[in-house]
Every structure is written in C-alpha cells, then in structure tokens.
Amino acid sequence: MAGPQQFGLTWWGRAWVDALEHRAGIDPNRLPRGRTYARQDRVARLEVARGKVTALVRGTRALPYRVTIDVPVLDDGDWVTVAAVIAGRAANAAALLDGELDPSVVQDAAAAGIGLLPGVGDLKTRCSCPDLADPCKHAAAVCYAVAAALDDDPFVLFELRGTTKAALLDRVRMHRAGSPLAAADSSTAPAGPGGSGRMVAAAFGGGAVVDPGMVARDAWSRTVAPLPERRDLPRSPGTPAQWPADPPRDAPFTADGLTELAADAARRAWAQLGDGASSHLDLDEQTDLARRAADRLGRLEGLLELSRRTGVSSAQLTHQALAWRNAGREGLEAIEEALWRPPVSVIDEGLAAFDEAGFDPAEVQVRSNRLTAGDIQLRVTADGRWWRFERRGRAWELVEPPASAAIDLVDT
Numbered sequence: 540m541a542g543p544q545q546f547g548l549t550w551w552g553r554a555w556v557d558a559l560e561h562r563a564g565i566d567p568n569r570l571p572r573g574r575t576y577a578r579q580d581r582v583a584r585l586e587v588a589r590g591k592v593t594a595l596v597r598g599t600r601a602l603p604y605r606v607t608i609d610v611p612v613l614d615d616g617d618w619v620t621v622a623a624v625i626a627g628r629a630a631n632a633a634a635l636l637d638g639e640l641d642p643s644v645v646q647d648a649a650a651a652g653i654g655l656l657p658g659v660g661d662l663k664t665r666c667s668c669p670d671l672a673d674p675c676k677h678a679a680a681v682c683y684a685v686a687a688a689l690d691d692d693p694f695v696l697f698e699l700r701g702t703t704k705a706a707l708l709d710r711v712r713m714h715r716a717g718s719p720l721a722a723a724d725s726s727t728a729p730a731g732p733g734g735s736g737r738m739v740a741a742a743f744g745g746g747a748v749v750d751p752g753m754v755a756r757d758a759w760s761r762t763v764a765p766l767p768e769r770r771d772l773p774r775s776p777g778t779p780a781q782w783p784a785d786p787p788r789d790a791p792f793t794a795d796g797l798t799e800l801a802a803d804a805a806r807r808a809w810a811q812l813g814d815g816a817s818s819h820l821d822l823d824e825q826t827d828l829a830r831r832a833a834d835r836l837g838r839l840e841g842l843l844e845l846s847r848r849t850g851v852s853s854a855q856l857t858h859q860a861l862a863w864r865n866a867g868r869e870g871l872e873a874i875e876e877a878l879w880r881p882p883v884s885v886i887d888e889g890l891a892a893f894d895e896a897g898f899d900p901a902e903v904q905v906r907s908n909r910l911t912a913g914d915i916q917l918r919v920t921a922d923g924r925w926w927r928f929e930r931r932g933r934a935w936e937l938v939e940p941p942a943s944a945a946i947d948l949v950d951t
Contacts, residue, residue: 552687558656583879585681603879606665608685610657622713625714777805833861854934866926878908892948
C-alpha cells in the first residue's frame with residue numbers, strides 16, 4: 540500500500556506551502572484538516588491548467604467531492620517581463636534551456652513587480668461539499684496537493700499562472716537573441732500558428748535570418764476570407780505542400796513533423812466545417828497525444844513511430860487511443876479513475892445486470908467500483924456512469940461509450 544501523500548519536499552513545493560500558509564490570506568484555522576487529508580492521499584485526479592486546478596477529494600460520503608481552485612493568470616506583458624528577468628541572468632537562462640528552473644526566478648520576478656506565487660485573495664475555491672468555509676478542508680487538501688505536483692515539476696506553477704514551459708522557453712530564447720518579437724505585446728504580434736522563418740530563426744539563436752514570406756504580425760492582420768459553406772467543402776482535407784527548406788538544425792522539430800502537424804490541422808478544420816466536430820485546440824499535451832494515437836489504430840508502423848518520437852510505450856498509446864476513440868476526453872478520465880467504494884445499491888445494480896445477461900453471480904468478482912466476469916469488466920465512475928472494459932492480453936481496454944444503466948453494457 541502506498542504511503543500518505545507528501546508535499547513540500549523541494550524548494551518549489553515548500554515555497555508554495557509557505558505562500559499558502561503565510562501570504563495567501565487564508566485563515567490558518569482552515570488549513571490543518573486539509574493538510575491531514577492531503578497526507579492521507581485523499582486527493583485524486585488532480586489537474587492543473589491555465590488559471591485553474593481541479594481534483595476529486597474523498598471525504599466521509601461514498602462519492603468524492605469535486606474541488607475547483609481559480610488562480611489569476613498573468614497577462615502577456617507580465618510574461619515578457621518574466622522572460623526578460625530570466626534572460627538577464629545567464630545562469631538562469633542556461634538552466635531553463637536545460638529544462639530546470641532556478642528558485643531565484645521567483646525573487647527576481649518579485650523585484651520586477653511580478654508575483655509568481657499566490658498572494659492575498661489569489662485563490663478562489665469551490666467545492667461540492669455542504670461546508671460554507673472558504674476554503675473547506677477538501678479545497679485546502681487540493682492546495683497542499685499542488686505542492687506535491689510542484690515537487691515533481693516546478694513548471695506546473697507557470698502553467699497555472701498562464702503560460703507553458705515551451706512558450707516561456709521561446710520568449711527567453713528570443714530575448715537572448717535580441718529579437719524585438721520578444722517584447723511585442725498581443726496587440727502588435729498576435730500569438731498563433733504559422734510563424735514566419737524570421738520568428739523561427741530568432742527563437743533558435745540568430746545567425747542569418749531568412750524571410751520566406753511576410754512576418755507573422757502582417758499575416759495575422761490580413762482579413763480572413765469567409766469560410767466555405769458545407770456543401771462547398773472538398774471531399775477530403777487535402778495534402779499540405781512540402782516545406783521549401785529544412786528548419787534550423789537545433790530546432791526541436793523536423794520538416795516531416797511540421798508537415799504532419801499541418802495535415803492534422805487541415806483534417807480537424809475540415810471535420811469542424813463539415814460535421815461541426817470539435818477543433819480539439821483546448822486539449823492538453825497528453826490528451827492530444829491520445830487523440831493522435833487513435834488516428835493510428837490499425838496502422839502499426841504509424842503507432843510505433845509515434846511511440847518512438849514521444850517516448851511513450853506503444854501499449855500505453857494503444858490503451859489511451861482506445862479510450863479516446865470510444866469516449867473522447869471522458870474515456871481517458873475513466874481509465875485513470877482510482878478505485879473507490881460505491882454505495883451497495885450501485886454494486887447491486889451491476890450484479891443484477893450480469894445476472895440478467897446470463898452470468899453466474901458466483902463468478903462475478905467485485906473490487907471497489909469494478910465488477911469482473913470472465914473477460915468483461917464493468918466500472919462505475921464517481922458521476923454514476925457505467926463503462927465496459929474487455930480483457931485484451933494483460934490489459935483491460937475501454938471498448939464502448941458509457942451508459943447510465945449497467946444492463947445496457949452487458950446485455951449483448
């Protein structure tokens with residue numbers, strides 16, 4: 540059995556805890572129960588995104604409570620300042636380019652008027668529990684669990700405050716290269732895909748700057764043509780043209796990779812215009828990887844190549860791809876949901892479904908929220924939905940969209 544959740548083991552984790560307990564203006568009497576809950580590993584499915592933390596917290600009732608913590612994000616000008624602060628110290632810039640984050644960045648940013656750690660009133664908590672305290676013990680537990688996430692990756696703080704590691708790296712590179720693009724705000728240099736060769740060259744160290752076309756800000760200032768009607772769409776999204784030149788040698792991408800991304804963007808735009816499908820531009824990196832892997836199901840070479848490039852095993856990619864194909868983002872959440880103990884009435888519903896479908900009740904194994912009979916497993920998630928998994932080799936794979944009633948998944 541895993542031990543209790545630990546947090547504040549690194550400088551970044553301790554700095555978050557210190558800010559939580561001394562700078563964020565939270566009543567200290569509200570925090571002890573939250574610390575206890577965090578140490579008891581009651582926080583599950585912790586997700587940190589731009590300006591928001593979400594998690595499930597096991598309390599005294601059967602179903603976990605849903606917690607959301609909103610944190611203000613820094614604007615574009617603030618991140619320009621932070622990047623300039625980092626670039627101003629050669630040691631900090633070098634550490635960042637190596638994937639590390641020196642603690643002095645916080646002090647340097649504070650000296651420039653930018654607070655990276657939360658201050659008074661920065662944390663806005665919501666919880667599905669009936670406790671009116673702010674924060675309640677469940678929200679306080681999530682606050683401490685964030686410290687554990689920072690122990691693993693200090694860039695979580697930057698994600699929470701509104702930028703990504705890659706975006707910050709790009710800004711620092713451009714500052715080091717002396718590019719005016721690094722200091723341009725969103726009104727003069729809109730962010731978005733399709734940057735010019737000038738931007739790429741500036742981001743990766745200067746040298747001879749080539750300009751194969753107009754600069755990004757000019758392209759983005761052009762009037763966009765009206766979107767075609769559905770009836771006027773081509774039968775397929777088409778194939779992107781080949782890139783006229785290879786990217787710089789030290790660029791973290793290849794011409795083939797860029798072509799693949801362009802083709803993927805074309806397919807998504809085509810599906811969005813034709814069928815109203817989602818653009819999926821809001822997906823995080825891991826979720827988008829599952830989406831891309833789902834496109835390669837049935838094409839072993841393509842899946843193996845994606846595995847090689849990302850460092851994720853082909854088995855794990857297949858596991859996530861099947862979940863995405865059958866239920867999208869919610870399917871990925873379902874395969875990751877931790878064991879929990881549903882009410883007896885819910886388990887009885889699952890047992891009755893197996894019985895009605897002709898399974899011997901004595902052969903149905905019950906483990907927390909999972910009921911297994913032979914090569915079929917039903918799982919019920921905290922939101923009350925049922926999911927069907929089937930044994931494929933050593934793994935249990937999600938094979939269908941969810942249902943509100945267990946019998947709908949076993950009565951085949």
